[in-house]
Every structure is written in C-alpha cells, then in structure tokens.
Amino acid sequence: MPGEKKIIIIAGPNGAGKTTFAREFLPREAGCPDFIEVHSIEGQGTALDNHRVSRRNMLRTAGLALAGTVIAPAALGQRKRSQHSPPYTVDPVLGSKKRPRRFAPVNVARERVIRTVVGLRPFRQSGFVVRAESLGDKLLVHNYGHGGAGMTLSWGTAQLAADLISESGKSGPAAVIGCGVIGLSTARTLQRRGFAVTIYAKSLPPETTSNISGASWSPTSIVETAHRTSTWDAQFERAARIAHRAYQLLIGDEYGVRWREQYYLTDDEDDDPVGFGEIRDLFPDWRRLDKREHPFPTRYAVVENLMFIEPSIYLNTLLRDFYIAGGRIRNAFFMEPGQLGGLSERIVVNCTGLGARELFGDRELTPVKGQLTVLLPQPEVDYAIVTQGLYMFPRKDGIMLGGTFERGVETLTPNPEAEERILSGHQRIFSTMK
Numbered sequence: 001m002p003g004e005k006k007i008i009i010i011a012g013p014n015g016a017g018k019t020t021f022a023r024e025f026l027p028r029e030a031g032c033p034d035f036i037e038v039h040s041i042e043g044q045g046t047a048l049d050n051h052r053v054s055r056r057n058m059l060r061t062a063g064l065a066l067a068g069t070v071i072a073p074a075a076l077g078q079r080k081r082s083q084h085s086p087p088y089t090v091d092p093v094l095g096s097k098k099r100p101r102r103f104a105p106v107n108v109a110r111e112r113v114i115r116t117v118v119g120l121r122p123f124r125q126s127g128f129v130v131r132a133e134s135l136g137d138k139l140l141v142h143n144y145g146h147g148g149a150g151m152t153l154s155w156g157t158a159q160l161a162a163d164l165i166s167e168s169g170k171s172g173p174a175a176v177i178g179c180g181v182i183g184l185s186t187a188r189t190l191q192r193r194g195f196a197v198t199i200y201a202k203s204l205p206p207e208t209t210s211n212i213s214g215a216s217w218s219p220t221s222i223v224e225t226a227h228r229t230s231t232w233d234a235q236f237e238r239a240a241r242i243a244h245r246a247y248q249l250l251i252g253d254e255y256g257v258r259w260r261e262q263y264y265l266t267d268d269e270d271d272d273p274v275g276f277g278e279i280r281d282l283f284p285d286w287r288r289l290d291k292r293e294h295p296f297p298t299r300y301a302v303v304e305n306l307m308f309i310e311p312s313i314y315l316n317t318l319l320r321d322f323y324i325a326g327g328r329i330r331n332a333f334f335m336e337p338g339q340l341g342g343l344s345e346r347i348v349v350n351c352t353g354l355g356a357r358e359l360f361g362d363r364e365l366t367p368v369k370g371q372l373t374v375l376l377p378q379p380e381v382d383y384a385i386v387t388q389g390l391y392m393f394p395r396k397d398g399i400m401l402g403g404t405f406e407r408g409v410e411t412l413t414p415n416p417e418a419e420e421r422i423l424s425g426h427q428r429i430f431s432t433m434k
C-alpha cells in the first residue's frame with residue numbers, strides 16, 4: 001500500500017556478515033537504499049535529537065529510515081564541535097615508525113551548501129558490456145553499462161574495446177559515440193594506437209553523467225553477484241588492473257588525480273569495503289583500526305589508499321589531449337542503430353552509457369540515481385570516509401557528500417529528503433568525532 005512502512009531487521013552474531021548481506025539485499029532486493037546499523041547509533045550522541053539512543057529507539061528510527069522517511073535533521077547549521085580534533089596515532093604496518101594523524105572535521109551546515117547535483121548511473125545487473133558485432137559493413141564495438149564505476153574502469157574497458165578492434169584487423173578512421181569518461185578514454189586509447197577518431201555525442205563535458213561522479217577509484221554498484229559469469233569476471237579483473245595502472249600515471253594537478261586515505265566506518269569486524277577479493281591488492285596498505293586508533297563514531301575504521309579523480313579537471317584535460325592528438329567532435333544524437341550506418345567511419349564504438357538502453361534496446365540497463373550535496377571547499381580535510389549510505393570525498397571544488405543509490409529512479413531533480421538525510425548523517429559523524 002502506498003505510504004505503508006515496513007521494518008526489516010537483520011540479526012546475527014558479530015562477524016556473521018550482516019552488513020555485507022544488508023548492503024546487497026536491502027537496496028537490490030528489498031527496494032530500500034538506506035539503512036541504519038544499531039552499533040552506529042547506539043551509545044553515541046547522535047544527530048537524531050542529541051540524546052543517547054536506546055536500542056529500542058534505534059529500531060524505531062531504523063524502521064522510519066527503511067521506509068524512506070528522513071531522519072530528523074538535528075539542528076543543521078549549528079556548529080557545536082570544536083574546530084580541531086586531537087591528533088591520532090595510526091599504528092604502522094610491521095616495524096615502521098608510528099605517525100600522528102590529525103583529522104580536520106568537515107563543517108557540515110546547510111548554509112555551506114554550494115550546490116546539489118544528480119546523475120544517473122548506467123547500471124546492468126550482469127555488469128558492463130564490451131563486445132563486438134557487425135553492423136552492415138561496419139564493425140560495431142560496445143563499451144557501456146559501467147554502473148557506479150565508470151571512472152574507475154574507463155581505461156581498462158577502453159583497452160578491451162580497442163583490443164577487439166585490433167583483433168578484427170579493421171583499420172581506418174574510427175567513430176566513438178559518446179563523450180563521457182568511457183567515450184573519451186576509448187577515443188584516447190584508439191588515438192594512441194594510430195586511429196583517426198571522431199567523437200559523436202549528444203552532450204559534452206560538463207553536461208555528462210561522468211561530470212557528476214565522486215569520484216573514487218573503486219568498483220562500486222557495478223554488477224549483481226548472482227549475475228556474474230566467469231567471462232565477465234575475467235574482463236572485470238583485467239579492466240580493473242589496466243585502469244589502476246593507467247591512473248597511477250596521471251597523478252597530479254594537471255589531471256586532478258590523487259592518492260588519499262579513505263576510512264570505511266563500520267561496526268562489523270568482518271566487513272570489507274572492497275567486495276572484490278580478486279583485486280584486493282589494488283588497495284594497498286589497508287588495515288582495520290580499532291576504536292582507539294581512529295576518531296570516528298564506529299567500532300572499526302578500515303583505512304585504505306585509493307586514487308580520487310576530480311571529474312571537471314580530469315574530463316577537460318582528456319578533451320584537451322584528444323584535440324591535441326587531432327581528434328574531432330561532432331554534436332549528434334542517434335535514435336536507432338540504422339543511423340550509425342550513415343557515418344563515414346567503418347569502425348564504430350558505442351560508449352553511450354545509459355543512452356544505449358534506447359539506442360540499442362538494452363532493457364537490462366537501469367538508471368541508479370545518485371545525488372551529491374556539495375559544501376564549500378575545506379583544503380584541510382585530507383581524508384575521505386564511507387559508511388552505511390553516506391560518503392564524503394574532499395575535492396578542490398568542494399566537499400562532496402553522498403550517497404544515494406536509487407535504482408530505477410529516472411529524474412535529475414534533487415530529492416530534498418535525500419539531501420536532509422545526507423546532511424544530517426554527515427553532521428552526526430563529524431559532530432561526534434573525538
């Protein structure tokens with residue numbers, strides 16, 4: 001019934017995998033993108049009402065949250081916490097020196113919001129598509145459907161797509177359809193292999209989904225476990241490894257790519273933020289910190305080193321590189337595959353993201369709406385956090401606060417309730433940092 005509320009309680013002993021299960025099951029199977037962990041609220045001053053919250057109250061709150069109701073925004077705009085956190089010591093791995101770690105808190109206040117933006121992740125339950133087929137006398141290579149990991153995998157699937165072209169033996173100019181991160185990376189990869197490339201696209205940066213991304217180098221919201229195949233897994237691992245290496249060569253201000261520590265906040269001892277064991281080594285020097293080692297209001301914080309990408313800088317620089325290498329861009333919108341037959345190029349790469357649903361009739365493509373609330377920049381914030389339904393990525397152009405994963409929701413209009421949840425959730429975290 002419309003408006004009906006339901007409570008889903010996931011129970012089990014510590015280490016049973018409750019959080020891991022909840023993260024898959026609630027958004028994907030139960031239509032519930034947001035949930036609250038008992039431990040993350042119980043026993044702390046929270047933004048709910050600044051009272052200590054009993055387990056019973058928590059369950060009530062969780063029920064409301066599960067039903068999509070907003071957690072009361074506790075005095076957003078009040079800045080009660082001290083401006084400086086005490087230094088924390090992060091224990092080193094094996095024998096190296098202890099180093100003090102200072103965490104500048106994020107100043108979460110409504111009057112510091114500079115924009116709220118929305119993008120639609122091009123999600124497929126069986127993962128991205130990289131494959132070749134014939135379209136009349138043309139070779140058509142698909143490279144789309146990267147969900148919440150298009151920035152992450154871009155160079156990797158671009159190389160897989162370019163390999164299919166090389167294997168076909170076809171030569172001559174190539175057309176790339178789409179000018180988001182996938183189109184640009186594919187175009188640059190083909191240019192490096194000697195192809196003359198023209199990009200045809202309805203929109204260019206900054207008007208693409210890619211410009212809305214966070215963006216951390218992290219394979220998130222990309223496939224459903226039950227729909228993975230060994231073929232896809234092999235493509236995924238290869239793409240991830242290629243892309244990880246490629247981004248390392250772009251570190252610096254010119255491309256807006258940098259390494260940062262990310263703290264994954266959890267109460268579950270066994271919780272692993274990566275979820276893809278086969279590429280765990282791509283997140284170097286990761287460790288689980290216990291309560292004494294981190295300032296956040298959870299039992300554990302898993303610290304790992306990730307690359308972060310600033311999309312507006314990054315995509316502009318890719319565009320520049322594309323032009324310098326002789327690339328051309330044409331504004332074009334294709335409504336059906338037959339229209340591609342009119343292109344002069346005999347090699348066509350489909351990098352249309354969510355657009356492939358209409359253009360090629362791929363009904364598996366589903367939008368997963370993501371919304372970011374951006375606060376004024378705080379250069380002193382030099383770490384990222386991720387926790388249940390929330391994340392904070394500091395960038396030059398602002399502090400990105402996410403996250404929403406609304407599957408099947410197809411509007412670019414910001415959701416005010418989601419914004420309240422994101423602001424109050426982050427305020428709770430940063431106002432209770434020790």
Ligand SMILES: Cc1cc2nc3c(=O)[nH]c(=O)nc-3n(C[C@H](O)[C@H](O)[C@H](O)COP(=O)(O)OP(=O)(O)OC[C@H]3O[C@@H](n4cnc5c(N)ncnc54)[C@H](O)[C@@H]3O)c2cc1C
Nearest residue numbers: 119150152178179180182202203210214216334353355370
């Ligand atoms: C809030 C949010 C946060 C995210 N965070 C991250 C993150 O931290 N890390 C990460 O890796 N990813 C992240 N993502 C996901 C990432 O943004 C996407 O996976 C990525 O942008 C997909 O790139 P794309 O090039 O396929 O699509 P797009 O950027 O949408 O580009 C598609 C291109 O195709 C063109 N096009 C489409 N249809 C047609 C047509 N019929 N004719 C002509 N042109 C067409 C479009 O105009 C556009 O140029 C995030 C996404 C969102 C919304």
